[in-house]
Amino acid sequence: MKSKVIFLTIISICLILPSLAIGQNVLIKNATVMTAVNGTKQNTDILVQNGKISRIGKNLNAGNAQVIDASGKFVTPGIIDAHSHAMMDSVNEISYAVTSMARIRDVLNPKDITIYRALGGGVTAANLLHGSANPIGGLNTVVKFKYGKPIEEFLIPEAPPGIKFAMGENVKRARNAPGQPRRYPATRMGTLEVMRDAFERAKDYKKKWDDFRAGKMRTPPKRSVELEPIVEILEGKRLVHAHGYRSDEHLNLMKLAKEFGFTVSTLQHGLEAYKIAPEIAKFGTGVSIFVDYWGFKIEAYDTIPYNAYILWKNGVVVSINSDSGERIRRLNLDAAKAIKYGGVPEQEALKMITLNPAKQLGIDKMTGSIEVGKDADIAIWSKHPFSVYTKAEMTLIDGEVYFDRKKDIARRSQLAAERKRLEAMEPNLPPNKRGKSKKPATKPKPKSTPVPEGGLD
Amino acid sequence: MKKHFLRFSIAIFALVCLSVSVFAQRGTYAIKNAQIVTVSGSNISNGTIVIRDGLIESVGTNVNIPADAKVFDGKGLTVYPGFIDANTNLAVQRAQRRPPSPTGQNNQPQSNSNYPAVLRPERMVIDSLKAGDGQFTSQRNNGFTTVLTGHSDGIFNGHSAVINLAGDSVSSMVVKSAFAQHVTYRTNRGGIFPTSLMGTFAALRQMFHDAKRLDEIKKMYAKNPRGIKRPEADPSLEALIPIVNGKMPIVFNAVTEREMVRTLDLIKEFNLKGIISGGHEASRLTNRLKTQNVPVLLSLNYPKRTLSENKEADREPLRTLRLRVEVPKVAARLKQAGVKFAFQSGGLKNIKDFFKNAEESTKNGLSKSDALQAMTLNAAEILGVDGQLGSIDKGKIANLVVMKGDIFADDKRITHVFVDGKLFEQPKKPERKKTATTTSGNAPSKLAQVAGTWTLTIEAPGQSIDSTLVLNQQGKVLTGTISSTLFGTAQIKNGEATEKGFNFDVTISAGGQDIEVSFSGTVTGNKVEGTADTAQGPASFTGTKNP
Structure with missing residues (x-):
């Protein structure tokens, strides 16, 4: 019996040891640590154990952790993008004005190269949203960018579910092109009516089920994959992320929310939010903005680069998002602009791309800042993250390295060699060369700088 | 054209x-x-x-x-x-295969379904087959005696059937109908739900829920109809009841890894008797396939580069290059992992490639007997006909x-x-008409010089076909291509120059079939005339050599 226990103990130690060794335990040494909550700390170490930040301090003992020397480098929390369409095989379900039956979770592509590019910009998490064609759009998914892992591992189980709402031009314009079958609504008042109607329908739906469960009906009502999420909004279980540019729309939505007793988690875009900053602050909703991008359509005209500053000054939780597979790589510079326009303090600007989006997405308990007990979602920068000369050198999620600039560069020649080998193989030959010769094409390559390979594949 | x-x-x-x-x-x-x-x-x-x-x-x-x-x-x-081809759209009548109008209007057969045409699982493929179809013959001549065939359009493709490839009537051909419901992840057109992939998933989910409820209410009603509103007679939902009860298999067309992951998630969510068709990246998911007991109808339509060389074009992604090389290894990996699989043609243009690509699997780790199993007994098992086939x-x-x-x-x-x-x-194979004495052993006589580009007009039944013949000559041996807007470009085989002209064979693909043609031409100056023999009969051709 006793020997059996010892045997099992040895076995379990053997099983645990290798899993500890693979990157979950890390000591980041001697960095300038921008915590996003407790200021910037010089020459500081961060000890990560089992994917969580276990200690922050000087001269920490590495123990069994892998050491990353970050002397002269800056460390920030991993960046969180509160508005992204990365990884999505479809963005808009434009058929109906209410498409809460559509789920982003169903169409995610864990191998989208955008993820790797985002990691290369220090981004560790994102809010993947349905498009803005409908007053009530599809259900969002909040993910960590665990590139190379199966899709299940991208999900954050603790993240509350959410949904996309949208108002304004995109909604009006969707399905209103000449010569095509039209769709209601075509106006802003119609948009609001569609939302109100959906909430009324959801209330009726809930009542039907309550009646059935109370034994008042013999046959079960129809399940509605459309209305179930809207019931969840009314029950406070689902976060609303509402696309809109104009302040009148924001005010209308807040009125509607009060009417039905739900809360709005973020006003997405909110280019005119500065006009009603006190009202927004009072209502308690967050705003997620482009820092200095406007004028691309009529409703996006009336903004100022001081939007972030004014909202912050009024106590609104502001985040800066990308809404783009390209700008997602440079959110650190967008945050820097909040300092330039109005003079948001450095830490507050950093929060706008880390802790604030985490708050808006309901994941601030586990990520968004460098604090003991939080997930080790960390970006290591070559220079100050708000410098145009900085580069993300390493990006870690749950203590595991998902982007390593040095390794990426080192791997390029290896990938180029692999490409050469693969391109010479039968199924990869152009049709006119196939079946003729097994030898690789010997034509000289055109003289141009080869584009480096990137990503895991 | x-x-x-x-x-x-x-x-x-x-x-x-x-x-x-x-x-x-x-x-x-x-x-x-x-x-x-x-x-x-x-x-x-x-x-x-x-x-x-x-x-x-x-x-x-x-x-x-x-x-x-x-x-x-x-x-x-x-x-x-x-041999069994475990998933095809063989001989499904074209009129039925044309994509239906999104609203389901003007779409035969009429249905009292409440759903748009792309979401009508009740369709039966046997209603769209005709005994004596040439496609049956063509597939049979290549050694296939049984196929699974089904519609290819819509999200719900409808009910497929296992059929034997001969019979005077469709009913005498059927081995099992319906075998399964089939699903393809596609969207609706004309702005009608679902217009996006996520909408498609939502539509599937809603219909599965509705079918479950209908089943429940129907059972209650059958027991005692008093006090219960009578259930709707909805053919679309009724067709899904055996699916959500796990009694009838449901085949999902899923080729890529993420299509398969989504499928496995859906199968799990609704506890379906799922089968995956396609499966080019199935070897990455062997654990899940095995745990969920989902067999794979592995497509032998192996991906190959289709683009010709173009220095200005973007390079193909590394993952595409890798995939093409990896796909022939999938069968062996499935076998090794204990995932049940069968081969299917997957829309191969030339059915002969079925054997070629199956052989390719054997060169990549699959034993020949396992490859044979995948086109006979394993296929029969997955199709539920191993008792008789x-x-x-x-x-x-x-x-x-x-x-x-x-x-x-x-x-x-x-x-x-x-x-x-x-x-x-x-x-x-049609016997070649010997137009010249080419018996080996005799000293080679003077051969016609036929190298060059020829413009041919072939008098096929009902029309004449213009084509271009390019011949390279090395002594007696001829190589080259023949091309036409009708059948594309084909490599010539067994080409030989004779005293008076040339002979060669070619396999052309037209109308979903491969046709073996033997050309035999007599050259006079820069003119040629001769016959193009097929199993269906000869056609004459004439031509001139381009200067």
């Missing part, structure tokens, strides 16, 4: 139909002295198979040949169970292929095909 193609296909189709029925005979047969590959057990050398009334009456080495049997000497021949056993349906040479050999020749005990002798 399209019209021409259609006309051409119809002409070929009609000829194929005519040429086929001539060969079909039914009766009592015995094949003796043959190598018998039973698949279910060990191979039998010098064995005998007796076929009676469409079934295998006996098989073995010590078998009495009945007096009434027509006896074949199988010396030098091998008998295999008829898939191996050479007493009492099973007499679906047999007799061939000279090994199944994977290039020079194999199928001599006989039995479907339901009906014998189809294979049309021999």
Whole structure:
């Protein structure tokens, strides 16, 4: 019996040891640590154990952790993008004005190269949203960018579910092109009516089920994959992320929310939010903005680069998002602009791309800042993250390295060699060369700088 | 262009139909002295198979040949169970295959379904088949005796059927109908739900929920209708009841890893009896496939580069290059991991590639016997017809292929095909008309010089086809291509220059079929005339050499 226990103990130690060794335990040494909550700390170490930040301090003992020397480098929390369409095989379900039956979770592509590019910009998490064609759009998914892992591992189980709402031009314009079958609504008042109607329908739906469960009906009502999420909004279980540019729309939505007793988690875009900053602050909703991008359509005209500053000054939780597979790589510079326009303090600007989006997405308990007990979602920068000369050198999620600039560069020649080998193989030959010769094409390559390979594949 | 193609296909189709029925005979047969590959057990050398009334009456080495049997000497021949193509859209009538209008208006057959045409699972493929279709013949001539066939349009493709590839009526061909419901992840058109992939998933989910509820209410109603509103008679939802109850399989077309992951998630969510069709990245998901007990109908339509070289084009992504090289390894990996799989043609243009690509799998780790299993007994098992098909056993349906040479050999020749005990002798390759004495041993006579580019006009039945022939000559040997807007470009085979002109063979693909054509031409100056022989009959051609 006793020997059996010892045997099992040895076995379990053997099983645990290798899993500890693979990157979950890390000591980041001697960095300038921008915590996003407790200021910037010089020459500081961060000890990560089992994917969580276990200690922050000087001269920490590495123990069994892998050491990353970050002397002269800056460390920030991993960046969180509160508005992204990365990884999505479809963005808009434009058929109906209410498409809460559509789920982003169903169409995610864990191998989208955008993820790797985002990691290369220090981004560790994102809010993947349905498009803005409908007053009530599809259900969002909040993910960590665990590139190379199966899709299940991208999900954050603790993240509350959410949904996309949208108002304004995109909604009006969707399905209103000449010569095509039209769709209601075509106006802003119609948009609001569609939302109100959906909430009324959801209330009726809930009542039907309550009646059935109370034994008042013999046959079960129809399940509605459309209305179930809207019931969840009314029950406070689902976060609303509402696309809109104009302040009148924001005010209308807040009125509607009060009417039905739900809360709005973020006003997405909110280019005119500065006009009603006190009202927004009072209502308690967050705003997620482009820092200095406007004028691309009529409703996006009336903004100022001081939007972030004014909202912050009024106590609104502001985040800066990308809404783009390209700008997602440079959110650190967008945050820097909040300092330039109005003079948001450095830490507050950093929060706008880390802790604030985490708050808006309901994941601030586990990520968004460098604090003991939080997930080790960390970006290591070559220079100050708000410098145009900085580069993300390493990006870690749950203590595991998902982007390593040095390794990426080192791997390029290896990938180029692999490409050469693969391109010479039968199924990869152009049709006119196939079946003729097994030898690789010997034509000289055109003289141009080869584009480096990137990503895991 | 399209019209021409259609006309051409119809002409070929009609000829194929005519040429086929001539060969079909039914009766009592015995094949003796043959190598018998039973698949279910060990191979039998010098064995005998007796076929009676469409079934295998006996098989073995010590078998009495009945007096009434027509006896074949199988010396030098091998008998295999008829091959099964585990997923096709074979011979589904074109009128039905045309994408239906999104609202379901003007869409035959009329239905009282409440759902748009893309979401009508109630369709039955057997309503869209016609006995005697040329596609059956073409597939059968290549050794297939059974296929799973189904519609290809819509999100719900409808009910598929397992059919034998011969019979006077569709009902006599059917082995199992309906076999399964089929799903393809696609969207609706014209702005009608679902217009996006996520909408498609939502639509599937909603209909599965609705079918479950309908089933529940129908059961309550059957028990006692008093006090219950009578359930709707909705053919679409009714068709899904056996699916959500896990009684009928549901085949999902899923080729990529993420399509398969989504499928496995959906199968799990609704506890479906799922099958994956396609599966080019299935080897990455062997654990899940095994845990969830989901078999794979592995497509032998291996991806190949289709783009010609262009220095200005973006390079192909590394993952695409990797995938093309990896796909032939998938079968062996599935086998090793214990995932059940069968081969299917997956829309291959040339059905001969089925064997070529299956062989490719054997070069990448799959044993030949496992490859054979994947096109016989394993296919029958997944299709739920292994009791009557898939191996050479007493009492099973007499679906047999007799061939000279090994199944994977290039020079194999199928001599006989039995479907339901009906014998189809294979049309021999058209004999080439000897236009010149080319007997080896004789000193080579003066050969015609035929190298160059020729413009040919082939007088096919019903129309003339313009084509371009490019010939390279090295002594007697000719190589080159023949191309036309109708059948694309094909490499010529067995090309030889003769005293008076040239001979060559070519396989062209037209109308979903492969047609073997033997050209034989006589050259006079820069003109040529001759015949293009096919199994369906000869056509004449004329041409001139381009200066």
